[in-house]
Amino acid sequence: MESRAVGSAGMETLLVDRLREGLTLRRMPQPSAAVIFGATGDLARNRLIPDLYNLGRKGLLPGSFAVVAFARRPFTSETFREQVREAVRESPEIRYDATTWENFAARIHYIQSDYTDPQGYARLGALLADLDGRLGLGGNRLFYLATPPSAYEAIIRHLAEAGLAGHGRGRGGTTGWKRIIIEKPFGSDLETSRALNAKVHEVFEEGEIYRIDHYLGKETVQNLMIFRFANTILEPIWTRQYVDHVQITVAESGGIGGRGGYYEEAGVVRDILQNHLLQLLTLVAMEPPAAIEADAVRNEKVKILHAIRPLAPGEVERLTVRGQYGRGVVEGREVPGYRQEERVAPDSVTPTYVAVRFEIDNWRWAGVPFYLRSGKRLAKRVTEIAIQFKLPPLVLFQQAGVGAMQPNMLALNIQPDEGIALRFAAKVPGQATRIRPVNMKFDYGTSFGTEEPTAYERLLLDAMIGDRTLFARHDEVEKAWALVMPILEVWAAHPPTDFPNYEAGTWGPPAARSLIERDGRRWRRL
Ligand code: BG6
Numbered sequence: 001m002e003s004r005a006v007g008s009a010g011m012e013t014l015l016v017d018r019l020r021e022g023l024t025l026r027r028m029p030q031p032s033a034a035v036i037f038g039a040t041g042d043l044a045r046n047r048l049i050p051d052l053y054n055l056g057r058k059g060l061l062p063g064s065f066a067v068v069a070f071a072r073r074p075f076t077s078e079t080f081r082e083q084v085r086e087a088v089r090e091s092p093e094i095r096y097d098a099t100t101w102e103n104f105a106a107r108i109h110y111i112q113s114d115y116t117d118p119q120g121y122a123r124l125g126a127l128l129a130d131l132d133g134r135l136g137l138g139g140n141r142l143f144y145l146a147t148p149p150s151a152y153e154a155i156i157r158h159l160a161e162a163g164l165a166g167h168g169r170g171r172g173g174t175t176g177w178k179r180i181i182i183e184k185p186f187g188s189d190l191e192t193s194r195a196l197n198a199k200v201h202e203v204f205e206e207g208e209i210y211r212i213d214h215y216l217g218k219e220t221v222q223n224l225m226i227f228r229f230a231n232t233i234l235e236p237i238w239t240r241q242y243v244d245h246v247q248i249t250v251a252e253s254g255g256i257g258g259r260g261g262y263y264e265e266a267g268v269v270r271d272i273l274q275n276h277l278l279q280l281l282t283l284v285a286m287e288p289p290a291a292i293e294a295d296a297v298r299n300e301k302v303k304i305l306h307a308i309r310p311l312a313p314g315e316v317e318r319l320t321v322r323g324q325y326g327r328g329v330v331e332g333r334e335v336p337g338y339r340q341e342e343r344v345a346p347d348s349v350t351p352t353y354v355a356v357r358f359e360i361d362n363w364r365w366a367g368v369p370f371y372l373r374s375g376k377r378l379a380k381r382v383t384e385i386a387i388q389f390k391l392p393p394l395v396l397f398q399q400a401g402v403g404a405m406q407p408n409m410l411a412l413n414i415q416p417d418e419g420i421a422l423r424f425a426a427k428v429p430g431q432a433t434r435i436r437p438v439n440m441k442f443d444y445g446t447s448f449g450t451e452e453p454t455a456y457e458r459l460l461l462d463a464m465i466g467d468r469t470l471f472a473r474h475d476e477v478e479k480a481w482a483l484v485m486p487i488l489e490v491w492a493a494h495p496p497t498d499f500p501n502y503e504a505g506t507w508g509p510p511a512a513r514s515l516i517e518r519d520g521r522r523w524r525r526l
Helices: 009-025 042-057 077-090 098-105 118-135 149-161 190-203 219-229 260-285 294-307 313-319 455-465 474-493 510-517
Strands: 032-037 065-071 108-112 141-145 178-182 209-211 243-251 320-323 325-330 333-335 353-359 369-375 382-389 409-415 419-427 435-443 502-504
Touching: 032 042, 032 118, 032 455, 042 065, 042 077, 042 098, 042 455, 065 118, 077 098, 077 108, 108 118, 118 149, 141 149, 149 190, 178 455, 190 474, 209 474, 219 260, 219 409, 243 260, 260 294, 260 353, 260 369, 260 382, 260 474, 294 474, 313 320, 313 353, 313 474, 320 474, 320 510, 353 474, 353 510, 369 510
Parallel strands: 032 065, 032 141, 065 108, 141 178, 178 209, 243 369, 325 502
Antiparallel strands: 243 382, 320 353, 325 333, 353 369, 382 409, 409 419, 419 435
């Protein structure tokens, strides 16, 4: 920005405002190296590296920056760069620009190594020391675990043994910050997540650990906090006095792709309910935090997780529904059933659908059910939070033909058509009194014509800056596991006999309807 003297006081103010705006909007990380373990996997190839490139394209990476890709497959830095260039070019969300790419690609270095080979970590240490010296990275390092979870412990231990991270172990002789991003699933149950937390804590301080849930990086999910806490009209009605119930849906039309091996172990409870769905629930239900700052926000989220009434084993059958898709037609295309997918057992009992009814025992939400559902190969890809309000206390319009009264509904559409809609009753024009529900809509895309960052762009940048607000704390992850444990245990103890129990391309097993309809309510038609 030009620093010439500014003519009038008015213009000076304008300049200061612009600067302030620039400072708050353009958050610039310090020089650093991002070390990606599992760099040849789908996540790194299709998301992390393209998103880092995109941050660079937008001028959001520091001038001194390096990416170290660490994985087992035999690539050189050159062949790896070529491979990820293709991923960037293919990405529908990212604009490829040859010159920007060349600049970015020159910062990528590849290390081929097994995750358990000390030699690999010695080479990593030497490369990082060299990059620190040449580029002035100041020893700042962001480690990213994008490997299968089975490799996490070995990587963390070897980082410490090689002196690249760890409390007071010299950390490669450097003074800069060391942070680690850990992908979900964080453990596979309560016990393993505790054990993993303990292992990570042996090497990293809690303040250096970034447990990622990419849903929290989605613009519309962050907008949920703005919507609730930057407006006054909602707060008074965001309670049991006005809200009848809440529905949270993460519906996917896609199947499991090539991830049969992972999904067979995980299933929908570990893949979506324990993390994405419960995260959305906490953001809808939490109290206003004292500040939008990592621990203040996470304290409130943890309080909600504590207030969710745990399901007693005897209630699991009544309050949950599980399902697995069979063959069917999705978006006009015939698709195989789950049991016919690659690397899935022909008699697999892994659930691909879950619906659950939770209650929150606190003053704000007592008596308001939260219905959560998620499934693969459903009719449509849509993530939505719907707050349904109560009917007016008196029905004043009861003449014949007036039309059915429908309660107000606030729908927060997270994806794909990001926006917010409020349903309310309106008079149909004419002499007669007729009522029809209509929608007042806000559409994210058309309202702000700007390029949205992807969830991973946002979260990578936050981690480089050191902002943990949108990452999960250890107690949050453990509490979320504790809440899903009764479901995992009861389902495992009583294997289903009716799988597959929903056809691909439908809205899930019929029992999911009963779960909500026996309370006199219905799932939203999405
Ligand atoms: C991931 C799950 O965390 O989220 C996938 O492992 C799922 O199974 C994905 O498909 C959904 O993410 P999004 O951003 O496409 O809604």
